[in-house]
Amino acid sequence: MNNTKIQLFVFLSMMYLSVIYCSGDQSRHRLYQQSDEAIATISNQLVSQAIELVDSVVEDLLVLDSKNPIILGYLDRFDAFTAVNETKTEEKLNAFYDVVEDYLDSDTKGDPVELSSIESQLISLCLERNGFDRWKRTVQTRTTQLNRVIYRKLKRHMDTLDNEDRLAVERRWKRTLSRGGPPRLEKLRDFVQWLGKFTD
Numbered sequence: 001m002n003n004t005k006i007q008l009f010v011f012l013s014m015m016y017l018s019v020i021y022c023s024g025d026q027s028r029h030r031l032y033q034q035s036d037e038a039i040a041t042i043s044n045q046l047v048s049q050a051i052e053l054v055d056s057v058v059e060d061l062l063v064l065d066s067k068n069p070i071i072l073g074y075l076d077r078f079d080a081f082t083a084v085n086e087t088k089t090e091e092k093l094n095a096f097y098d099v100v101e102d103y104l105d106s107d108t109k110g111d112p113v114e115l116s117s118i119e120s121q122l123i124s125l126c127l128e129r130n131g132f133d134r135w136k137r138t139v140q141t142r143t144t145q146l147n148r149v150i151y152r153k154l155k156r157h158m159d160t161l162d163n164e165d166r167l168a169v170e171r172r173w174k175r176t177l178s179r180g181g182p183p184r185l186e187k188l189r190d191f192v193q194w195l196g197k198f199t200d
Contacts, residue, residue, distance in 0.1 A: 028195065035146075035150050038150075043093050046093060047089050047096075048086075049138065050135065054078055054081055057126045058075065058082075061075055061126060064122060068119045081095040083095075100127065101183075103132065139184075140184070142185075150192070154195075157169075168198075
């Protein structure tokens with residue numbers, strides 16, 4: 001009789017642990033899907049804004065008609081951005097980041113970069129005149145909002161994890177919030193993709 005009770009207790013315990021495991025896994029997958037969809041929506045909107053911005057900046061740079069290698073280099077990078085198909089939003093956005101990477105992590109209210117030449121200043125003025133600072137504030141605002149939403153859901157998900165997995169998720173999340181490196185939206189996308197592959 002005692003043996004039967006022990007076996008029944010072990011069986012029920014295993015079923016309970018299995019339910020907790022499945023619940024945590026479903027929670028992670030749901031979080032991944034919702035976050036991925038939100039990032040895709042932001043990326044789509046930003047790509048259309050970036051296209052408008054690039055069209056205007058390229059017109060400005062062509063008016064300069066400079067043979068300076070800095071300006072020609074910018075025109076080449078804008079050409080590379082234009083060549084990426086609009087439907088490939090992630091690649092399109094990354095191509096835009098490649099063009100304006102010097103300005104992305106700088107303070108929007110301050111000087112975008114330490115300008116070393118007249119050509120760099122002209123490029124900076126072209127970007128500002130055509131709304132790059134406004135574009136960057138849009139990226140920062142939407143990414144910050146999305147960060148908050150994801151973190152609230154992430155905290156609930158972490159309650160289902162053991163200590164080791166929780167530490168791994170927390171460490172990875174802190175990397176997303178760190179300054180420097182890739183643009184914040186790109187880091188957030190990397191985190192969400194990592195979370196989608198992360199196994200409890």
